[in-house]
Amino acid sequence: MSAAAPHAPLSRRVYLIGFLLSVALTAIPFWLAMTGALDKPATIFAIVGCAVIQILVHTVCFLHVNTTSESGWTLMAYVFTAVLVLIVITGSMWIMYHLNANMMPMTAMDGSS
């Protein structure tokens, strides 16, 4: 039975905790975006914050990434990928935003394809 179960035994409790946290972390940003309860900067901050926390919740509760799974290699690959993802996304947006701002002084921030 444990022949193909290299992870620690799965528990229903962990899945349910992950699910309840996810429901809350999904409901809050949708509620904020639909009602506009906070001002814009606070809303953006809260929405992004909920997403980051929810990604971590899914990683731990559903994907079971921890320091012991596959001798820590899953965590290693995960952290490495997270760094690459952040570099690709923030780097692209940073560079292209400045390019846009410098290249098109005539057309305001309208932008064109």
Add this chain to the structure above:
Amino acid sequence: MAAENTGFYVLEEEHHETGSATLLGFWIYLMSDALIFATLFATFGVLRTSFAGGPSPREIFELPLVALNTGILLVSSITYGFAMIAMQDGKLGGTRAWLAITGLLGAAFVGVELYEFASLIHEGATPQTSAFLSAFFTLVATHGLHVTFGIIWLVVMLVQLQQRGLHAENRRRLMCLSMFWHFLDVVWIGVFTFVYLLGVVA
């Protein structure tokens, strides 16, 4: 003894279980898939205000529909988790039932997404309209395509389970599919946050 050697090696050979290498390999594949999505997110992030006279996110996105789809995918994550627990307990019937529910939820997700795309295109918001919409359709449809292939895989596994039961290979395959399915839910968190919610708010 060994401690005097300068080279690094593992003193105690670890116990490798069947299918462990496959699971780690599949995990590495998922991480490379995450990089594909990262480039698509980056493209979308760069082009998100390039409307070219076309509609803006606030005009075309319907958040209740996105909330419905998010809920469907989230519930499908927990039902897949229950399938894995049933598998762990050696319950073939329970595994198949939870997998079937997961597959139906996945199909509902793809259905709602296709409905959304159809109504967007009907309103004239096609991928050709603006760079923003090109990037939007590319990113969201790539995720939808992944879910579609996940459903195909899931159906194949249901047939496999019916014919051969919960043997070690099928358990390993179901673990890979589990990672795939939960990974797609993680990507969807990025999609609904950065594409839909921030599109409407910002």
